[in-house]
Amino acid sequence: xxxxxxxxxxxxxxxxxxxxxxxxxxxxxxxxxxxxxxxxxxxxxxxxxxxxxxxxxxxxxxxxxxxxxxxxxxxxxxxxxxxxxxxxxxxxxxxxxxxxxxxxxxxxxxxxxxxxxxxxxxxxxxxxxxxxxxxxxxxxxxxxxxxxxxxxxxxxxxxxxxxxxxxxxxxxxxxxxxxxxxxxxxxxxxxxxxxxxxxxxxxxxxxxxxxxxxxxxxxxxxxxxxxxxxxxxxxxxxxxxxxxxxxxxxxxxxxxxxxxxxxxxxxxxxxxxxxxxxxxxxxxxxxxxxxxxxxxxxxxxxxxxxxxxxxxxxxxxxxxxxxxxxxxxxxxxxxxxxxxxxxxxxxxxxxxxxxxxxxxxxxxxxxxxxxx
Numbered sequence: 001x002x003x004x005x006x007x008x009x010x011x012x013x014x015x016x017x018x019x020x021x022x023x024x025x026x027x028x029x030x031x032x033x034x035x036x037x038x039x040x041x042x043x044x045x046x047x048x049x050x051x052x053x054x055x056x057x058x059x060x061x062x063x064x065x066x067x068x069x070x071x072x073x074x075x076x077x078x079x080x081x082x083x084x085x086x087x088x089x090x091x092x093x094x095x096x097x098x099x100x101x102x103x104x105x106x107x108x109x110x111x112x113x114x115x116x117x118x119x120x121x122x123x124x125x126x127x128x129x130x131x132x133x134x135x136x137x138x139x140x141x142x143x144x145x146x147x148x149x150x151x152x153x154x155x156x157x158x159x160x161x162x163x164x165x166x167x168x169x170x171x172x173x174x175x176x177x178x179x180x181x182x183x184x185x186x187x188x189x190x191x192x193x194x195x196x197x198x199x200x201x202x203x204x205x206x207x208x209x210x211x212x213x214x215x216x217x218x219x220x221x222x223x224x225x226x227x228x229x230x231x232x233x234x235x236x237x238x239x240x241x242x243x244x245x246x247x248x249x250x251x252x253x254x255x256x257x258x259x260x261x262x263x264x265x266x267x268x269x270x271x272x273x274x275x276x277x278x279x280x281x282x283x284x285x286x287x288x289x290x291x292x293x294x295x296x297x298x299x300x301x302x303x304x305x306x307x308x309x310x311x312x313x314x315x316x317x318x319x320x321x322x323x324x325x326x327x328x329x330x331x332x333x334x335x336x337x338x339x340x341x342x343x344x345x346x347x348x349x350x351x352x353x354x355x356x357x358x359x360x361x362x363x364x365x366x367x368x369x370x371x372x
Contacts, residue, residue, distance in 0.1 A: 015206050021033045043355045044203070046351045049201075051136075058105060062156065080325060089317055105156075123136055135202075142291055145190070151296075198303055235250050256272070277354070285345045
């Protein structure tokens with residue numbers, strides 16, 4: 001970026017767009033934040049809420065190709081497909097499953113560690129001096145296993161984390177139960193990572209950041225951006241809601257909805273799909289986990305939040321338009337009852353949303369190749 005103030009349009013008001021807008025505004029630029037619905041309307045509302053610095057290992061680890069068919073037909077596995085969408089999905093899916101190689105995972109982890117490897121500090125810096133600070137909670141993050149043998153079956157992922165500088169403590173049997181007695185006898189081993197954190201209400205957090213940004217001078221426009229205006233190969237504006245919004249630069253941060261607009265920016269065929277994510281919220285639970293946990297047997301996260309536990313982590317591929325499925329919600333409830341058999345709660349809330357999933361699991365960051 002030039003040292004002189006620029007007018008920058010940020011498309012998308014999820015956590016990526018809002019944080020981008022805040023840092024640009026702090027650097028002295030004039031910022032316009034554009035979203036068709038408003039801040040935190042999608043995945044930034046419904047995510048697992050963990051500041052998961054160690055989550056540098058993608059789903060596509062070696063062996064996935066062998067396991068995937070069984071997972072798709074087993075109702076107790078956290079992978080689902082909308083079968084009518086499969087013909088559209090196949091080209092992306094071939095690339096996605098082709099990424100399940102050791103060298104690809106290692107490259108991805110090396111790329112992700114500088115981006116998310118200190119998430120707690122990054123979010124504290126982002127929220128400093130704003131009303132959003134109160135939603136950041138420093139905490140451990142734990143991976144829970146049936147026993148040591150189950151943990152050792154995940155040795156590849158832990159080796160990759162260790163190679164990227166992550167360190168942890170293991171808790172077994174009584175040591176684990178002393179740490180958090182709310183879990184049942186099916187879990188006897190935990191990996192505890194310090195210097196992590198959680199967001200106690202992800203939607204409220206992002207909205208508080210957006211409110212702060214507007215108060216500091218970021219202009220918010222509620223509109224759908226449908227085209228890019230350029231002159232001599234350089235962006236000069238965006239078309240949104242029947243008007244042209246003039247800008248010197250633009251940032252595309254629309255997550256799973258980025259594909260069509262990415263083409264306007266000169267990215268012809270980004271290998272992007274919607275990874276449909278589900279969460280189940282258990283309000284007024286009888287017991288609250290001490291810290292956010294990843295239950296390895298079900299590949300789901302249970303995060304303590306304000307007044308509720310949020311369960312998240314199921315993966316479904318089915319595009320942007322299909323309605324939610326029932327089975328992912330049912331699986332999340334079965335899984336938490338197995339992990340915390342004494343848990344009761346007053347009411348349940350359900351959500352499904354769209355996470356952006358690149359075929360190689362690496363985010364697209366940088367200058368668009370087709371437009372200055």
